[in-house]
Amino acid sequence: MSFGFMGVQIGYSLQNANTSRILSAIGADPHNLSLFWLAAPLAGLFVQPIVGLSSDKTWTRLGRRIPFILGGAIVSALAMFFMPNSEHFAQLLPAVFFGAMMLLFMDVSFNVTMQPFRALVSDMVDESQRNKGYAIQSFLINVGAVVGSLLPFLLTNVFHVANEPGAGQKVAPTVIWAFYFGGGVLLLSVLWTALRTKEYPPEEYAKYNNLEDQVEEKVSFMDLLKNIPLTMKQLAITQFFSWFALFLMWVYTTQGIAEHVWGASDAHSKEFNEAGNWTGVIFAAYSVFAALFSLAITPLANKFGRKNVYMISLILGGLGLISMLFIQDKNLLLIPMVGVGISWAAILALPYAILSSSLPPKQTGVYMGLFNATITIPQIAAGLLGGVILSAVDGKAINMLVIAGVSMAIAGVCAKLFITAKEND
Template identity: 55%
Template sequence: MKKLPKLSFWQIWNVSFGFLGIQMGFALQSANVSRILSNLGADLHALPLFWIAAPLMGLIVQPIVGSASDRTWNRFGRRGPYILGGAIVAAISMFLMPNASVVVSVMPVLLFGLFMFALMDGSFNITMQPFRALVADMTPSEQRNLGYSTQSFLINAGAVLGSILPFILTNVLNIANTSDPGTVAPSVIWSFYIGGSILLLSVIWTVLRTKEYPPEEYAEYKGLDQTKETDPRYKGFIGFFRLLRITPKTMLQLAIVQFFSWFALYIMWVYTTPAVSQHVWGEAIGESASQGAQDAGDWVGILFAGYSLFAALFSTQMSKLANQLGRKTVYSITLLIGGIAYISTLFFQGGDMVHLNLLFTQVDVPSSAVMWMIPMIGIGIAWAGILAMPYAILSESIPADKMGVFMGIFNFTIAGPQILSGLVAGSILKYFFDGEAIFMLVIAGVSMILGAISVFFVKTNN
């Protein structure tokens, strides 16, 4: 078996560069979809049900795309066609999502908003899944930590840009961040236009600058027998379920960790905006949201940019730490820090308005809003670990000829806990916490700590 050649840093960079734009789009979705759906008329307690569309699309799309990309080869490569195709649909979806109110004569505006949310997230998944497999395809084992850490850095750099974009448009370019009932603020609309464009351009860069190995060469590097027919037992719909029976044990053990960490992340994405609005600004959100609630929504973009920035910075050192301490140790510590950070948000409430200089603009916010940046450090560290360590661990236990499909199946461990969270979170908020969203972040913290403990039950030599 030929040894897979090492890549230069910039080759590794190009392999994942498209993730910069994808995560920019995903960050805009994470920070603004609750706000968009609320402005279009969604009830606070129903938001988790709307958000189920995101993991449900991932649950359906990623295994299919992963399996198909394992068997694909054309002028754009093995993973490239899916990365590019998904990016085109994602960009179109981002252009349409904030304009749901325009089609009110065709279908109910909220239904259209939900449909575009599902389409947007589904196309994100089409694009994201091959990126995970592409790193494993292109990097030798000794560069795997660097490959996924670089991917984590680019993901979070894109998230920073996506998270702060509505805030910059409002406070630097003076684009309005308020809207009439049933419509979306212009700052959010233009953010989605810009984000969709950058997403498409960055993915095109990866597709054009990354030369995937042809099937024969790939087989030599991975020790595969090109003359051997694909096992017919694993073909088709029934074959997919047979494939589940040979799922690597490492994946099953990581699934427990993934359950707790992604349950927590889903809660954060759904409830940070109402939590900040209620707990810091003392304002409710909804179809007729006040100026304070809209300002809170903009500030959540800054907070999400903060945790993404801290994640990007931590990602630059994570590969070294994983090489020194081991992947499992780094993974567990990052989740523990994140869990403590979620719980700490409970202690930052209200306060007098303070004048804040953000270099590119100046704003007045409650004093506790500034303090919320402290837990964002811990959440960013956890996010960096979640984006890199499980994939680095998993890639060592997956057969090379099934890398795409198993990476897609692994998405079950991401989508499943989010779907469950979407089904139960609204009831928990309503019946246990009387609509106080801040306590949902405490629940997220407890879940993340349980994930940190679960890491030690994962059996691996790394």
């Protein structure tokens, strides 16, 4: 079921590690980078609830979630093919605007694809398997993240693809070819899920969820908002601080380590591009640690409770981000990624495991979509405030990672204080 999510995450990780690099190369001001990144959370805020509501009410020959997964994958792959080539469409739009448009298309389609994957696990496994189901999904997501994050580095050092723009180029060939490869793998892996997963037809789904005797009621979107489960509201507090931190990390890591470790600020310089590749390496490292920790989440959550594992994981991630301020050796940057990886694995699995048991089966998709607002709103806040905060910390991007770490640690404290769900707690 989650194999296609691995391919989607390859694309998503390429975007996370290289968007700032691409936008800087085609002319974006560093103080405005966070504004460009608003495309992702804005897309998710509106798209995921719509997709969730639509997939709850859809049944086709392919199923209820699979058509959305497949359609989103096709569009996101196309956007991946175009974005690193934005400079070649200057006759249509300035390169920065074309790149921003492709980023928006990519993010909208990623959201169309990702949301049904979350609901698919909830649809297809019972409560006793939820920890395991979401942990496996987290594992596959992080395998994809490792591949996506490492691609530019591998293309440079193994396949000897040029890592600096050639004459008349702005974006390094390593990035362009990485996006080509990522888009292709995304499509193939999603096709595997679409062709191999057989969703429960409506009659079976109703039987397994004891819905056979329930009278079908028309529920408006406003009714859904009024009846949001308490667990979702409680999770929203923790989600705000954790995703605020993640957004700052994704936006400012390349610039932060380029300045702090390489002493480079020119986006076209050899050193800046080396820092861009190394961002992919350390992002791959946190994904490796996340993949490994996802294997331990089920036994740990069963023994110590989901909430406690969630809290400790987030605090470890915060400490990892803060420690980057004190490191100027690129290899030592791998150490903080242990904590970041643990927190990332927990963020991908535990909120959904905690939430899923409190959702009504008939509205699982739409509530999973609405829950995405707890991911997108903090990112929008971080995007709007990013430039202001950067100026407040003397324009040093490495300080943005410290702020991200503090926010992640606060998220851990909030998980302990505010989540009162009793199930497996």
